[in-house]
Amino acid sequence: MAIMASSSEKLLTGLVAATFTPLTEEGEINIKEIGPYVDYLTERQGVTKIFVNGTTGESMSLTVAERKLLAEEWCKKAKGKMDHVVVHVGCMSLKDSQDLALHATQIKADSIAVISPSFFKPNNAHALRTYLKAVASAAPDLPFYYYHIPSITGVNVLVRDLLVGIEEQIPSFRGVKFSAIDLMDFGLCFSLMKPNWSLLYGVDEQMLSGLVLGADGAVGSTYNYVGCQFNKLLSAFEKGELVEARTIQFKLQDFLGSAMKLGFDVGVNKQLMVEVSGLSLGPPRLPVMPCHPDVAASIKQKYKSIFPQC
């Protein structure tokens, strides 16, 4: 039977950190770092929602078995401390995604999200919707989010086209994580919006623009280490204090602008998190290259000068 939004199901709003995957120096999953990671986010950044095994978590470079181990540990350690764990279950194979979606139900994740496959690409809204429906059907009781990230997948189906009639195809559909800079497409999604959906913006350096259009929240990698500042941005925006909100947004733009000049990628991002948080997250997994120590040092210096209070 199709699920209804139960009264206990809360809308996904506010800041959601897309977590890095802790690895050992040898490149194996470092499960014991997940507990301290959860504590760091809640205690030091004021972030109580996480999006695990996504882009930042290098999910596409992990095996299905590794992803299950990680998802289970994140859910276990987040229990009683965090408000929401989204488990990303997108893979190149539908079967793997269904397997992970079912697993997410078993470990009591709060919701799942799916990135489009990108080797064989769905090339229109109907094909993408049909694919998402097949994944969601493996976990009909879990709120389901589409994760739009065309810069990585090369899947440029307009989200506003995807959303048409999707609630009939996927009763568990609850919204979108929109990681693209096409703000017209994002804006047009709101006219199709249902009361139990959340539209979350995913480009941290222009989060404020997403909020202006009506975003319910934001999912991003930088909220791992600028969460404390971006919670302030959110509350300034809610109070209509635009100057304050812009000041914080401009700081992240200043920071990422210089980081991008030095080649900001998941490897650099991860190393910055290691240095800022003191957590042992290890290197990224190939093909993402480890961050050169000189690059890490100068990015950290920039971070400290812009965000001395984080």
Ligand SMILES: CC(=O)N[C@H](C=O)[C@@H](O)[C@H](O)[C@H](O)CO
């Ligand atoms: C491509 C990518 O990883 N996007 C992330 C989320 O979707 C963002 O959180 C970025 O890491 C962030 O906006 C910095 O560019």
Ligand SMILES: CC(=O)C(=O)O
């Ligand atoms: C940013 C994000 O949501 C991800 O890393 O998947």
